[in-house]
Amino acid sequence: MLSTRKFIVFLGFAVTIVYWKSVLALDEEDLKQLGLVNHCVECDLTGADFFQTDLSGVDLRGADLVDADLREANLKGIDLRGAYLMGADFAGADLTNADFFMANLSGTNLASANLHNVDFSKANLTKANLNETILTEAHFYAANLTGAEFTGADLTGAYFFQADLTEADFTRALIRNSDFEGAILCRTLMPWGKDDSGC
Secondary structure: OOOHHHHHHHHHHHHHHHHHOOOOOEOHHHHHHHHHHOEOOOOEEOOOEOOOOEOOOOEOOOOEOOOOEOOOOEOOOOEOOOOEOOOOEOOOOEOOOOEOOOOEOOOOEOOOOEOOOOEOOOOEOOOOEOOOOEOOOOEOOOOEOOOOEOOOOEOOOOEOOOOEOOOOEOOOOEOOOOEOOOOEOOOEEEOOEEEOOOO
């Protein structure tokens, strides 16, 4: 949850962004609501700067966070079901137990993030960067992972049932006790080589 002091400082910064870069669709009222009540369903937070911010447990279902900066943020348990996250930057963030059910993360940067026990069921992660991430016990049921990058990721116990892994890259990934039953493997780079079994 945002502290009052941090919220006031951040709100001031957000107002500055809107004033100097009016091209951003950041809604000041939505930002204020987020700071006061810890949830902002379907809010417009496009391009918002949440670098190293504590948003743990916040409800942002259906929110628009396109191109938002969430690097190194504390996002434990955040609810982003159905959120629009295209081009957002989550590098180094802690997203333990986060919920991305049916969210759009196309082109999102999640490199080096902690994604333990995260739910990506039915999410769109087309061409997402998941390199060097911790994805232990993560759920990707029926997710679209076309062209996603998992180089060096820890996927111990991850669940990919019916996920589309076409052209995904798992080079140097740790795949132990992971479930790929029903997943589409086509031009997929696995740690042991290319897998075209689902083409």
